[in-house]
Amino acid sequence: MQRVLMKGNEAIAEGAIRAGCKGFFGYPITPSSEIAEYMARKMPALGGVFVQAESELAAINMVYGGAATGSRVMTASSGPGISLKQEGISFLAEGELPCLIVDICRGGPGLGGIQPSQADYFQATRGGGHGDYHIIVLAPSSAQEMMDFTMLGFELADKHRSPVMIMAEGTLGNLIEPVVLRDAVTEFVDKPWAITGCRGRQPNIVNTLHMPVELLQTRNQHLTKKYEAIRSEEIRSEEFMTEDADLILVAYGIMARIARKAVINARQLGLKTGLIRPITLWPYPYETLGRAARHCKAMVSVEISTVGQMIEDIRLAAEGKVPVHYIGEIGRTPNPEEITQQLLAIAEREGLR
């Protein structure tokens, strides 16, 4: 068990290499650039491909090409770059091409700033691209999980023939923590659909244009069934002290770690709090939240966003049974004490103390 000290971004890159990633196509952008830097430094010696593309559009379409050959491939960017990639992501979803897309979020909208943010939640979970599709979105909360979820992401991508996104805040991308290096993946699923040269078989074609109405309908029904399967198999979440909690926080990514500390602080002050941490942002753990809403008195979304984005999913899950409050700001990562103070204020308003 070898321990090293890695930035979240480096852990993603090393995780990808250990998952057998053979192609990285990207265009650097803070706060994600260390992923590209690491891949640029390591890939050539490993017989992989690193391309700094001329644009995000080019990069995501290189991912389309690379994935179509059956290789494990990826791209990484931040909000503005992910916006540019949306058309390509829609094509990847319809082409059913497994790949990894990393979004190390910075503040927006527009060019925004390079400070941490979780305000790409809508874009990640609702699909910024066109058409009926979803992608799996994983939200790590430590450098170790940046590595582990990257490896899991490639696995899920192959299993479901779907793009998978890792969504993390700029803080986590740049946070340096001990990481246990995982063993390299040596077994891969067969990809009989891949374009590998058609000697001895019919040609494979990866195409997203379906002119006849029946074909369009069949394709969409097929994808819908796939999304149902993903919903039934891949929802992941964690609960912390929720059993007897009056006030349940919901937070993901690095905010889940901070919220967890706030839960402990608030409990010491006599406020029964708990935490639900969605790990998959799509598919979302609606059932876990719905169950909690039946026994708690209020819920709180804690996000690095001013508008509040995940709060909409919490409201959907709560089905109006409990009020859903909001704690959020953008551009910095609040500390547990600040969250605790805001929880106390919410508890006061709700008559919980």
Added chain:
Amino acid sequence: MKGKVRGIITVFAGAYGSGKSEIAVNYAIECARQNLATVLADLDLANPYFVSRDTVSILEQHQIKLLAPDNAKAYGDVPNLPPGIIGILRRNLNTVVDLAGDKAGALVLGYLARFIDPLQFRIYLVINPYRPFSWDIQDIADLKTMLVSYARHHICGIVSNPHLVEETDFEVIVQGHLRVAQIAALSGIPVTQLTVPAHLFEEVRLKYGEIVKKIDLYLRPQWL
């Protein structure tokens, strides 16, 4: 600002994550405690996450002048040197420089070196062998060659900073320092300091003696 001006320019260069910023802040505070007028120049041109300028209130407490990109430029996502650095170097103040240990850092060093009297100039290389690209002797040798050729000045010493942050224990330090000592021997630069967190200081000092320095962590977020 306080005390008598002595005017040594001490550069801590290291790859990101080597711990150079923590070491620069600790060293600046140590200078200030000795009543030396001290400037901390944050010339780390990497992105502005977890950088020494985040410690501004602690620096103020010790009357250390911070020289760093102003707020808007700090988030400008383009490398920029704080205005005033040349003036500071020429004023003969005791200056601690926090510098990226990469090509960008080397370029900055090369630019600034012409304004520094070689007799006042000290460059230290900070190494944490647990970081990627810091375990291989060749990587460190390349970094040394680059820094020396740009700065046109020798590296005075290696600061051995073997750690796994919260998971650092005695064994982690011993194993890591062994590696740094090998790198140092091969590169011909002496290890001048072995930096350790306060709770391990006594134990490590018993083994390695005077080179062991205690450092406090100012940049690490409290919520980890």
